[in-house]
Amino acid sequence: MAVLGTKIHVPVPRRDLVPRTRLAQELGTPDSPRLVLVSAPAGFGKTTLLSQWLATGDSDRRVAWLSLDEADNDPHRFIEHLVAAVHLVADVAEATQLVAAGSHLPTDTVLTSLVNDLDLQPGRTVLALDDYHVIETPDVHRAVTFLLDHLPPRVTLAVATRSDPPLPLARLRARGELVELRAADLRFTAEEATAFLTDAMGLDLDPSQVTALETRTEGWAAGLQLAGLSLRGVDDTAGFVDAFTGSHRFVLDYLVEEVLRHEPDAVRTFLLDTAVLRKLTGPLCDALTGGSGGSVTLEALERANLFVIPLDERREWFRYHHLFADTLRARLLAEQPDRVPGLHRAASEWYAAHSLPEDAVRHALAAADPAYAADLVEAALPDLRRERRDRLLREWLTALPVDVVRSRPLLGTYLAWTRLVLGDLDGVETALHDAERSLAAGTPPARPGASAAALEEMRTLPSTMAIFRASAAQARGDTEATRRHARTALDLAGPQDHMARAGSLGFLALAAWAKGDLDEAVDAFSEAVDSMSAAGDVADQLGGTVVLASMSVARGRPGEARALCERALVTASQHPGDALATLGDLHVALADTLIEQGQLDAAQQHLQAAQELGESASLMENRYRWYVVMARLRASRGDTEAAVGMLDRAESRYLRGFFPDVRPIPAQRARLRIRQGRLTDAWEWARDLGVQQVEDASYLGEFDQLTLVRLLLAQHRADREASHLDDAAQRLDRQNPRAGSGGRDGSAVEVRMLRSLLHEARGHRVAALSELEAALEMAVPAGYVRLFLDEGEPMHDLLQVAEARPAAGDHARTLLRAAYRIPAAPAPVPDAEGLSDRELEVLRLLDTSLSGPEIAATLFVSVNTLRTHTKHIFTKLDVNTRRAAVTRAAELGLL
16 A cells, blocks of 8 residues: 555645735744644635745754545554655654554554654654544544654644644643634735735735625635636626625535636536546546546646645646535536446546555445445455555445445455454354355356456465354364364365465464363474465464464473574574564564573563564564563562553453463463462452352463462461362362373473472471472473562572472572572662663753754764664663653652
């Protein structure tokens, strides 16, 4: 989905327009306001005013312009165009790289990079958003609010809109950070009206006639322009002016009728034929009119002031004034309603031929040609999936008639996929059932010119349906159904259908994992990764390492998991372009294994690397993992409350249906509450999920049950009630895998460790040490550290006793040495006191009005070096912006 250049160029103000000097002076305040708001009804010259203001003034001011339309309600598209607009005038390399990666990102990730890049630019910057009233999506409003909250001091956001946007206007107004102009400000004064009608429009009017028109239009620019156009060729000027009365709407209807009536038939026909277009260029207009002079006509219309607005400096793209376009469309519908569908169809075919599917589909839908629109959607499906344009795909499938989607197996199948992403599991099955029924009715013929990717999607559709069913079954926790559907998908896939085979084998592996057969899971998933490799899908192949590493930990081999991740990162470095989509996931997976091995500083570095890469370097289904692993790191450093917050953020990003939930986030949070001594909160978890009432011996229920065992042991330490130990013992008996059984050595180690704590709580020291020795023998050589240290003081005491025993002494000492290296009382904010002298110096300069380059010059370093220092400061203070860094530093007394 290419960025349309005409949206991101500042409209070129005409030389013969009336200069709005008084308004430009109000906008050009010495201090950079946070927001400039120009809010007025249509036709008041908002865009013209902004373009005039921004075309003059400071020589060092850069202007990024974005003309909005309805399609920008897609947050991904909005961010993409915003970054492209800024990229034209400023060095925003990091934000541009994130967008160029082609994956969906949370808006705050890209905007944070954009803000940081802008902060390093010299001089003033204005980000101008024109026609903001077309934005209705809350996500886009939230993105703009984020910008307003975090803009650097020398950056201003300018918004032109027909109605006040849902932005924090009252707060900005109270702080003196808002400059606003409204309809009353934009109305032409008598002097401006005189200049406009006599100089710009070239009319011979006496002062009283100008005053009358100015009064009766109330200074409304569009009304004056329409009046001026209608006066051309009128003999009785005084009579026209005297008759010029009425509300704006009725005056507009009358004047446009007069304008159209006075135009030659060829011009009038051109205007009506092209009225359905939002943007006009010569060849596109020719496609609708059947002529060949579209470019010449557009240029002539612009010269004649006939409501044609240029969108680029080369004057290749234009648009009609919005009210003029609305009136033209109304006139077209009234006079020639039968022609409207054909004009939309011609526009759609032109856009499709020029690889602009969004506009092509929009016009196809407007043409009331659902079959053709469906053809276009099917053709765009492979790209939409690769680019993860979920929202756009959902919009298209919703806009198409239900019977059309149901009659097309490919569309019906991907309707199921959109339901899966939304978590509507019932909707998945309904959509797949309809798709199967339409497929059974007969495979539709391939669309002429269909791409190889689209044909491949259609050929492997039965296998894809089964894979989606396997995913939905996994999301429900139905392991047997997951296995059954995955096996069906594998049987339907041919030997060369590598991606279909990879998906099938992957879900067979995940089903085996959910059943607790880790050996089978690793074998099957390794085959899946081999199929990804055969398909040439480097990103998914490396991403599969993340899953294999998780399985290795479950098999009791964290050291093996670390080696897998390290080898994958080496491979990724050899394929930098192909590996980007999963590079962040690999860093997170490696950080997880390093934490288990007690290598906290190294884990911090890999988490930071993943954060700097951004979410474009992570698969959608993996993005919650960064927060889970950061929670482990925070907890390992002693900041359990911050760890809980990280788990809360992870939970909001977790997507069911991709992996078995073997470590549920609520149970991870309960374990942290136990470590904090907040047993009431932990019991609330157990009651809410019914964990205490369920005697679950399944592998999927194991994490919950072992969490409950920890809670029972902690409760016994609090009240000395023996029944808690009896309950814990019974649960451990049910969750007691034998070492080597299905590869569940990780579970065997954890159960033995908990048994040792149970025996110790009962006063059975010999039995406790015996279980601990067996656990240590399996665990420490394999790389376990945190599993034991996270149990806190009871385990620490037991390890000190075990240290003196020959059988366990070396392993116990290894863990105790790791424990002694960890600070007992962490700083209020992790790493805040780890700021270097140079970083403290940078931090103090961040608390000034100096721009990024000015700070770099003060420190005699390059801007890139300053970027590095700034990123380190942000990471250590756990913030994302300069303003937040200064605030946090002040709280910690660092400034």
